[in-house]
Amino acid sequence: MMTQDEYVKSLRDMKTVVYYRGKRIENFVDHPAIRPHINSAALTYSTGKDGEIDENRTTLSHLTGKRINRFTSIHMTPEDLVMKVKALRGIAQKSGSCFQRCVGWDALNALYGVTYEIDQAKGTKYHENLVKYLLYIQDTDRMADGAMTDPKGDRSLAPSKQADPDQFLHIVERREDGIVVRGAKQHQTGAVNSHEIICMPGGAMGPDDADYAVAFAIQMDAPGIICIFGRQTNDDRKLEESDVDKGNACFGAVGGEALVVFEDVFVPWERVFMAGEYEFCGLLVERFASYHRQNYGGCKTGLSDILIGACATMSDYQGTSKASHIKEKLTEMSHLGETMYCCSLACSHEGTTNASGQCFVDPLLANITKLNVTRNVFELGRLAQDIAGGVIATLPSAEDLNDPEIGKYVQKYFKGVEGIATEDRIRIGRLIENLSSGTALVESMHGAGSPQAMKVMIARQMKLDKKKRLATDLAGITESEETAAAKARTV
Numbered sequence: 001m002m003t004q005d006e007y008v009k010s011l012r013d014m015k016t017v018v019y020y021r022g023k024r025i026e027n028f029v030d031h032p033a034i035r036p037h038i039n040s041a042a043l044t045y046s047t048g049k050d051g052e053i054d055e056n057r058t059t060l061s062h063l064t065g066k067r068i069n070r071f072t073s074i075h076m077t078p079e080d081l082v083m084k085v086k087a088l089r090g091i092a093q094k095s096g097s098c099f100q101r102c103v104g105w106d107a108l109n110a111l112y113g114v115t116y117e118i119d120q121a122k123g124t125k126y127h128e129n130l131v132k133y134l135l136y137i138q139d140t141d142r143m144a145d146g147a148m149t150d151p152k153g154d155r156s157l158a159p160s161k162q163a164d165p166d167q168f169l170h171i172v173e174r175r176e177d178g179i180v181v182r183g184a185k186q187h188q189t190g191a192v193n194s195h196e197i198i199c200m201p202g203g204a205m206g207p208d209d210a211d212y213a214v215a216f217a218i219q220m221d222a223p224g225i226i227c228i229f230g231r232q233t234n235d236d237r238k239l240e241e242s243d244v245d246k247g248n249a250c251f252g253a254v255g256g257e258a259l260v261v262f263e264d265v266f267v268p269w270e271r272v273f274m275a276g277e278y279e280f281c282g283l284l285v286e287r288f289a290s291y292h293r294q295n296y297g298g299c300k301t302g303l304s305d306i307l308i309g310a311c312a313t314m315s316d317y318q319g320t321s322k323a324s325h326i327k328e329k330l331t332e333m334s335h336l337g338e339t340m341y342c343c344s345l346a347c348s349h350e351g352t353t354n355a356s357g358q359c360f361v362d363p364l365l366a367n368i369t370k371l372n373v374t375r376n377v378f379e380l381g382r383l384a385q386d387i388a389g390g391v392i393a394t395l396p397s398a399e400d401l402n403d404p405e406i407g408k409y410v411q412k413y414f415k416g417v418e419g420i421a422t423e424d425r426i427r428i429g430r431l432i433e434n435l436s437s438g439t440a441l442v443e444s445m446h447g448a449g450s451p452q453a454m455k456v457m458i459a460r461q462m463k464l465d466k467k468k469r470l471a472t473d474l475a476g477i478t479e480s481e482e483t484a485a486a487k488a489r490t491v
Contacts, residue, residue, distance in 0.1 A: 001058070001069045002141040004042040010142075011038065011193055015221040018192050018258075020229040028192055032238045034229065036252030038193045040095045041143060044071050056087040061138050063131065071101045072138045074112050075359045081348035085298035089341065092302025096248045096435065098255030098443065100190025102295045104144030107198040108134060109358065110288035111215060111273050116356035118280050126273045127356070133217055133271060137196070144217065145194035147185035147260060148288060150202040159205065159212040169199060169262060171211045171275060178268040179275060181214060185262075189255035189447075192227050194220050197260065201274070204282035213281050215274035216267045224265035227258045233438025244398035244427060247434025254443045289457070290347075290363040292448040293370035297344025300373050300444065304337030304380050307435045310428055311387040317416045317425045318389070329383045336376040343369035364461040371454040377444035381436035392433040395426055 002010065011029050018028040028034050044057070059070045059080065075081050091099050112134070115126040137144060150159075153167030162168065169183030181199075191197060198217045205213050218225070232253055243249035274280065312330055315321040347365035354360050385392065391414070401410045401423065415422045434440070445451065472479070 001067075002045050004045045007042050007045045007143070008038060010195065014195065014219075016192065016227060017221070017225065018227045018229060021231075025229070028229075033235055034192055034256060036097070036238065036248070036250060037100065037190065037256030040097045040099045040251040040255075041101055041190055041193055043091050043095050043099050044069070044101045044143070045141070056083055056090055059083070063135060064138070066138070068138045069141050071105050071143075072108070072134075072141060073105075074134070075109055075351070076357065077359050078349050078351040081294070081351045081359060081361055082345060085294070085341070085344040085348055088295055088298030089302040089305075092299040093305050095251045096303060096306045096431070097251040097253055098189060098299070100145075100193070100255045101143055102299070103146035103189055103292065104194065104196070104198055105146075106288055106291040106295070107144065107146030107148075107200060108137070109291050110284055111198070111200070113354045113356040113358050113360065114280055114284045114287055115273050117283070118274065118277050120355065122277060124277070129270050130273050133273075142195040143190070143193070144196040144198050145188055145191045145220070145260075146288070146292075147188055147191070147197050147199045148202050148285070149186050149188075151184055151186055152202070158209055160208040168202065168209075168212045169214065171214050172264065174275070175266075178266055179214070179216070179272060181216070181262050181265050181267060183262050185260045187230075187257050187446075188227075188260045189257050191220065191258045191260050192229055192256060196220060197225070199262075200284055200288060201281040203285055205278040207278060209281075210276040210278050213274055213276055213278040214272075215284065216272045218265060218267050218271060222265055224263045226261040226263065228261070230257045230259065233440075234434075240398070242398035242402070244401065244423065245395075245430055247430040247432075253434055254439045286363065286457070287360065289449055289453070290361050290366040293454065294344055294347050294361045294366045296373040296444075296448060297340040297342070297369045300377055301337045301341040301344075303435060303440075304333065304340070304377075307380060307384050307432065308333045308337065310432050310435065311384050313428050314388050314425070314432060317420045317428065319417045320387075326387060329387055333380055333383050336380050340369065340372055340376055343372055364458060367454040367457040367461075370448055371451055371458070374445050374451045374454070378441060381441060384432050384436040388429060388432045392429040392436075395429055398426075401426065 008029065016028065018025045020033055025031050029038060057070050058067055059073050061068045062074055062076050070083065070087055075084065088102060111130050115130045118124055119127045150168040153162045153164055159168035159170065166183045169181055169185060171179050172182045173180035185199060196217055197220055200215045201213050237246050308330060312321065315326050320326050343365060347362045347369055350362035350365060351359040396410050401407055411422045414425060416425050
């Protein structure tokens with residue numbers, strides 16, 4: 001397993017093509033817009049202190065029996081799924097940001113089961129390819145980005161019907177030694193600072209879309225891959241010398257998303273996990289989405305722990321901590337956070353074994369987890385801004401605070417409780433701003449899919465017919481032939 005320093009060094013050895021604000025970034029590892037996200041991902045490589053084993057972040061490989069980084073493992077039991085959620089909450093409590101590595105982890109787990117089922121149905125060797133790749137990832141502890149979201153173009157049209165065929169990643173050439181792919185993946189969390197990228201189809205597909213039914217893994221610095229690093233709220237602050245206004249100077253905000261372009265990228269067959277088996281695209285999307293939506297009750301609860309602590313600290317600094325309405329709001333924030341955590345634990349405990357022998361989360365509860373996140377995080381942010389006050393949006397800059405002429409006024413008029421440094425009040429305010437607004441809220445809404453995507457999945461799995469039977473049985477209703485015929489006409 002790699003250490004944090006080894007992880008950072010390994011990125012320096014890569015030749016990943018990265019653009020930011022119209023310029024190619026040769027040394028992306030030390031660029032101030034990118035480095036905080038690297039620092040956050042590096043926390044997944046902190047697996048223990050002084051030789052102690054961190055059971056949350058490490059586990060034994062079910063393939064080799066060796067101890068590995070948990071972020072490279074396959075979930076084989078409900079306990080594995082529970083430990084995943086606990087690890088995510090623990091790391092989020094230290095980063096206050098997205099640490100990015102769970103996306104590739106979920107891709108590995110989704111592909112593990114689906115490739116097995118493709119092979120059983122089609123006689124292919126995709127699962128063998130996936131297992132060999134998994135062993136490589138476990139042995140090297142490399143970070144993989146999971147890539148599912150295509151640009152989509154006209155969303156009313158299937159991939160093969162698009163005016164521009166590259167709006168969905170697709171195979172443009174099949175060779176004896178591999179495939180060539182073209183297209184892009186959007187909103188890719190942690191792509192720039194990943195070693196590998198694991199691509200999957202972005203939705204269910206039909207026979208005409210066979211070239212778009214493609215899954216594979218390739219190095220991020222492979223020829224033809226270009227990363228265009230996205231902007232985030234207040235990202236210019238990362239370029240400032242002082243860290244007072246940055247809110248979370250070390251770890252940044254959210255996950256450092258990028259548009260990843262594939263311009264005729266060659267992928268050898270041994271790294272291909274699907275190439276035309278369109279019938280399995282929907283299953284793969286469902287598996288990946290369910291695993292990924294499980295995560296949010298872990299990491300977002302860890303972030304809410306920090307936000308609650310920041311609000312309580314701000315109340316101390318402002319002299320409002322004893323007010324009953326502040327106590328009530330902090331209690332409600334805790335309720336919202338722990339509700340998300342409960343959902344993640346529930347879908348983990350209810351996990352079941354699939355055909356490959358791995359453990360899959362309860363998909364209904366996993367989708368309910370993420371749907372709660374799309375609501376609770378916004379309410380947490382609203383309550384945080386209520387508690388903190390308008391000051392988090394109107395604070396002068398660090399330059400004003402430190403200016404020899406006007407700094408004294410900032411020090412004087414933004415001071416709270418006597419004995420608390422004005423700068424400390426500003427710093428905690430900036431952290432609340434960082435956690436409760438802008439890009440952080442958008443990611444909570446659309447990361448792992450939009451709320452509508454969750455509602456579709458919930459509707460498919462809510463077993464409405466069974467619940468109707470429970471009601472009619474209890475009411476003593478025996479369905480007549482006439483009733484059955486009437487129901488059939490309404491379906």
